[in-house]
Amino acid sequence: MSDFMKYKGYLGSVEYSADDNCLFGKVMFIKSLLMYEGETLQELESMFHETVDEYLKACEVDGVKPNVPCSGVLNLRLGHTRHLAVAEQANKLGVSINDLICSAIDMRLHPSA
Structure with missing residues (x-):
């Protein structure tokens, strides 16, 4: 899958569970595990936005810096x-x-x- 939902600098996946007959996703490329689900794509996107907003608010309340996707520093092993x-x-x-x-x-x- 190459397409992501985007919101406030965060990327969210779009996945389908045949077992649960629902759409779900997670905020990608951060250390924290943030997941969301919905029955329609619109609901999934809304839940993605809500999840990011709640995460950012919780970080602010707790006085911690939120994880950001891909810091810009990448270590390579070239040989x-x-x-x-x-x-x-x-x-x-x-x-x-x-x-x-x-x-x-x-x-x-x-x-x-």
């Missing part, structure tokens, strides 16, 4: 040979390794750009 090749290429281009990797990812995510 020695690939790491060395990336370092050499970045040096040749006069850019940082991070910039080279971000550029390669951008080209993959947006090939026509």
Whole structure:
């Protein structure tokens, strides 16, 4: 599945349970487990919004910082040979390794750009 519901920077999955004959989902890419369900897509989306709103309110009341999806920091295990090749290429281009990797990812995510 590649489509998600989006609300306040959070992504929610859309799944179906044949056993329970209902739609359900969870807020994706955060440490906290936040789930919701509904009988229709509209109800599921409404419950997703309600779940995010309740989570954010509970974090505020408790004085804790809410989890955010994908912090922007990603550790990669490239292996020695690939790491060395990336370092050499970045040096040749006069850019940082991070910039080279971000550029390669951008080209993959947006090939026509």
